Amino acid sequence: MSIFSGSFQAEIQRCIVHQIRSSLKFVSWKDRKAVAKDLKTIYTAKTEEDAQLALTEFNDIWGSKYPHILQSWLNNWNELATFFKYPKSIQTLIYTTNSIESLNANIKRKTNSKGSFPTIDSAFKMLYMSTQEVQAKWERTSMRNWSEIYPQLCIFFSEIMEKYTK
Structure with a gap:
């Protein structure tokens, strides 16, 4: 599909x-x-x-x-x-996939060092831990011009922002 x-x-x-x-x-x-x-x-x-x-x-x-x-x-x-379609502030967020590539590289690094997983659950736990690690890193670094970006995101993606930022 x-x-x-x-x-x-x-x-x-x-x-x-x-x-x-x-x-x-x-x-x-x-x-x-x-x-x-x-x-x-x-x-x-x-x-x-x-x-x-x-x-x-x-x-x-x-x-x-x-x-x-x-x-x-x-x-x-x-x-x-x-x-x-979006203002410059949002354009700088979406014109590159660096953040996604960073996440993928982190997951690849973790899974390659492990070799194999004894169970499917252990593989999912490793994926979860990798995403949590990257998320913690992202939370430590502030996004430049966030005060300008956030309101624009709320305008263009109101339903999504409302759902996830309550």
């Missing part, structure tokens, strides 16, 4: 950092800095329309030399442009 079937309502935002890395993967070293600079105009645009214009300008400059870059951005555009 697909996660996209049924009443799935989450918005998907692809990691911009991974998209950039993927874009630069086959770019020659002499062009890399210039291509990265031109890609930056796309994901730092103020609106989705400005980003699409920047993508067109990018294509005018680099499209003939690196057509795979434009094709990749166009193929993934709906999931790359989700964050343009």
Whole structure:
């Protein structure tokens, strides 16, 4: 069964950092800095329309030399442009998947060091302990501009915020 079937309502935002890395993967070293600079105009645009214009300008400059870059951005555009719906404060939260990757790395580190688990319950306990450890780390570090971000989250995701912040 697909996660996209049924009443799935989450918005998907692809990691911009991974998209950039993927874009630069086959770019020659002499062009890399210039291509990265031109890609930056796309994901730092103020609106989705400005980003699409920047993508067109990018294509005018680099499209003939690196057509795979434009094709990749166009193929993934709906999931790359989700964050343009939100104010800058929320955009900085969702344009990368670093926090998810951090959690996954922590879980992988814990499970790899263990080798095997005697029971399914012991595996779940290890997963639980790993997530608690990461959550404690996140609680120790304050989020920059949280006083600006929190009200915006309450506006855009009122039902969810109400449910989990009572």
